[in-house]
Amino acid sequence: MGLELYLDLLSQPSRAVYIFAKKNGIPFQLRALDLLKGHHLNPEFLPANSLQRVPVLKDGDFLLTESVAILIYLSIKYQTADHWYPSDLQARMRIHEYLGWHGDCIRSTFGVSLWAQVLAPLIGIQVPEEKLKRNRAAMDRALQCLEDKFLGDKAFLTGQQVTLADIMALEELMQAVAIGCDLFEGRPRLAAWRQRVEAFLGADLCRETHSVIWSIRELAANKKLPDPPPEMRSRMLLRIARIP
Amino acid sequence: MGLELYLDLLSQPCRAIYIFAKKNGIPFEMRTVELLKGQHLSDAFAQVNPLKMVPALKDGDFTLTESVAILLYLTRKYQVPDHWYPQDLQARARVDEYLAWQHVTLRRNCLRALWHKVMFPVFLGEPVSPEVQAATLAELDVTLQILEDKFLQNKAFLAGPHISLADLVAITELMHPVGAGCQIFEGRPKLAAWRQRVEAAVGAVLFQEAHEVILKAKDTVSLADPSVKQKLMPRVLAMIR
Numbered sequence: 345m346g347l348e349l350y351l352d353l354l355s356q357p358s359r360a361v362y363i364f365a366k367k368n369g370i371p372f373q374l375r376a377l378d379l380l381k382g383h384h385l386n387p388e389f390l391p392a393n394s395l396q397r398v399p400v401l402k403d404g405d406f407l408l409t410e411s412v413a414i415l416i417y418l419s420i421k422y423q424t425a426d427h428w429y430p431s432d433l434q435a436r437m438r439i440h441e442y443l444g445w446h447g448d449c450i451r452s453t454f455g456v457s458l459w460a461q462v463l464a465p466l467i468g469i470q471v472p473e474e475k476l477k478r479n480r481a482a483m484d485r486a487l488q489c490l491e492d493k494f495l496g497d498k499a500f501l502t503g504q505q506v507t508l509a510d511i512m513a514l515e516e517l518m519q520a521v522a523i524g525c526d527l528f529e530g531r532p533r534l535a536a537w538r539q540r541v542e543a544f545l546g547a548d549l550c551r552e553t554h555s556v557i558w559s560i561r562e563l564a565a566n567k568k569l570p571d572p573p574p575e576m577r578s579r580m581l582l583r584i585a586r587i588p
Numbered sequence: 589m590g591l592e593l594y595l596d597l598l599s600q601p602c603r604a605i606y607i608f609a610k611k612n613g614i615p616f617e618m619r620t621v622e623l624l625k626g627q628h629l630s631d632a633f634a635q636v637n638p639l640k641m642v643p644a645l646k647d648g649d650f651t652l653t654e655s656v657a658i659l660l661y662l663t664r665k666y667q668v669p670d671h672w673y674p675q676d677l678q679a680r681a682r683v684d685e686y687l688a689w690q691h692v693t694l695r696r697n698c699l700r701a702l703w704h705k706v707m708f709p710v711f712l713g714e715p716v717s718p719e720v721q722a723a724t725l726a727e728l729d730v731t732l733q734i735l736e737d738k739f740l741q742n743k744a745f746l747a748g749p750h751i752s753l754a755d756l757v758a759i760t761e762l763m764h765p766v767g768a769g770c771q772i773f774e775g776r777p778k779l780a781a782w783r784q785r786v787e788a789a790v791g792a793v794l795f796q797e798a799h800e801v802i803l804k805a806k807d808t809v810s811l812a813d814p815s816v817k818q819k820l821m822p823r824v825l826a827m828i829r
Contacts, residue, residue: 408681413687416680437661440656452692493638
C-alpha cells in the first residue's frame, strides 16, 4: 500500500497537507473523513492508535500526525523543490520561526468565526458576543504581526519564494475568510501576498481545496449539515469552552 | 560577537535551550532578560525581538526567535549527536510530530497551571477561583494522559530509544506545574520513570541548575515595582481566559 492521507478539507491543517501534496504531484490515496459526522472518533475510518485527529499520514506501517511534521516528511521523502523547505540553515530556520509563532499564537484564533457562526449553532450553542469581540481583536493583532514582523517587504512570509509557512498561514486565514471575515481590508500588503500564494498554487487547485470551506456557510443556512453524533457533542462543547 | 542567547530561566522554552546548549558544550553569551522586571518590554530588547518574547538568539547578524527554531538551529549549526534530532526520516518525523503537537496542548496547559496557582495571585492580589483552577488541572490531566499513552507508550523516550529535543521540550514544560506544587507524576509511574531517565541523560547538576528558579517560584515570586505590574497587566489578563 502506498501513501495514504486521512483528511477533512474543512480543517485548515488538512488543507495545507492536501494542497502541498497535490501541488508537488505526490501520489497518494485520499481517505476523506467527515469530522462533523465524528469519523475521526470511529476506528473504522482512522488507523488504529491515532490521536483521533486529522490530518494523519500512513506510509506503509508508518503513521504520522500533525500537519507540520507531515509537510516536512513529505518534502524530504519526495524531494520537493528546495524553496518549500530550504536546505540553507538560516532560510529553513525562518520557516520554523514562523511555524513556532503560528502554533502558539494564531492556531486557535482564526477558526473561532467558523465555530461561532456554523459549528456551535449545530449543537444549539451561541458563542457570547464578548468573546467574539475579543477574537476580532486577537485576529487584528495577529494580522498586524503577520504583516509587519513576518511578511515585511518580502514577497512571501519568510523570503522571496513560497514555503511551508505560506501555505500554513494561508489555510489558517481562509478559515475566517470563507466565513465572511474580511481580513485583508486595509491590508494591501497582506492582500497582495495572498494573491501571490494563490497564483503560485494555481486557481484550480485553490478552488478544489477550498470548496468545502467556501460552501459551509450556505450548507448551514440551508440546514444541510449533519447533526453531530452524541460522542461529538462533548468534544465540541470543550472546544467552544476554550474560546478565550 | 559570538552566539548570544536571550533567556529567562523562569520560562520553560528558555530552560530547554539553556540545557541543550550547556549539555552540548555550545559556547554562548547568556543575556538574561528578566520577565518579571518587564525587561522583555524594553526598547533595547525590542531591537532583538520586535515580538518582545524570550527566548531569542543572536548569532552575528542573524537573529532568531521561537524556541523550536532556536533548538533546530543549534542542532544543525553545532553538529550535536544525532539522537537529538535524527537524520533518519521517520525518527526525525517522530520528533517533529511531538514538537508540533505540544503548542496548544501541553504548552498551554502547563503554563496555565503555573499562572493560575502561582502568578495570578501575585498580580491580582487574590487567588484564582477553585473552579477555574480545577478546570485547568483537569485539562492538564487529559494532556498528560495523551503524553503517556500516545507519545511515550512503552519507549524509553518520547520519540524513540534515545533522548531527543522532544524530551527536553516536554520535561521543561512539565516542571512548570511541578514548580506550582502540582503532583503530576503521582499515579503515573511510566511518566515518572521517563522523567528520571531524562534527568539522568541531561545530568542532575545541569537539570537542577536550569530549574532552580522555577522550583522556588512558589515562595519567591513577587513584584517589587508597581509600574512593572501595570506594564505586564494587559498580557497577564489575556492569559487568564
